Amino acid sequence: MESTTSKTTLGLNLPTDPRWVDLAAMSLQEILTDHAFCEQKAASTMITMVQMHSDKPELVEALAPVVTEEWGHFRMVLAELKKRGLTLGLQRPDDYIKTLMKGKPKGQSRDFLFLDQLLICALIEARSCERFKMLSEKLEDEGLKKFYHQFMVAEAAHYRMFLDLGKTYFPEKRVMDRWQYWLEYEAEMMKNREVRGDRMH
DSSP: OOOOGGGSGGGOSSOOOTHHHHHHHTOHHHHHHHHHHHHHHHHHHHHHHHHHTTTOHHHHHHHHHHHHHHHHHHHHHHHHHHHTTOOOOOOOOOHHHHHHHTTSOTTOOHHHHHHHHHHHHHHHHHHHHHHHHHHHHHOSOHHHHHHHHHHHHHHHHHHHHHHHHHHHHSOHHHHHHHHHHHHHHHHHHHHTSOOOTTOOO
């Protein structure tokens, strides 16, 4: 497959179908609800990673403030829902994450699992950043455009943080070789996904 690195956000191999943002604009209740739960799950994931890798001071120091930031994002989305007279709906299964996790080979060593965990987090942040960028540029609502620009900036920083953490604990070549695997896996996965405006991913 021809590389599209120069044409996509943060080096993703396959850009989001442009129809997604139009569908999302018509499903604000659903997209904001899904976004809220994405932020809540991100905070929970950061807490779990700190618990699992408490022997890695660089990781603990990097992730501790991100827990607070992600929970703050959850509260920001709740406030946006309330401002619009909408309510937080029910959490739904995240098929994007479930399918992504299937890309992890079985029987890996603890180190290999740790690197994959960091790179999966980086990939989720990159895809989120790309979609927040689309919302910040394509929505007609000026308030929401500014709202999503804030999230785009934050996700870009988180993406870089996870890649940097990978390079803190592993040789750069190993990290980047494995990163290419995940970029290719996610691109193939995205080719087969239905375009839905009620999901952030």
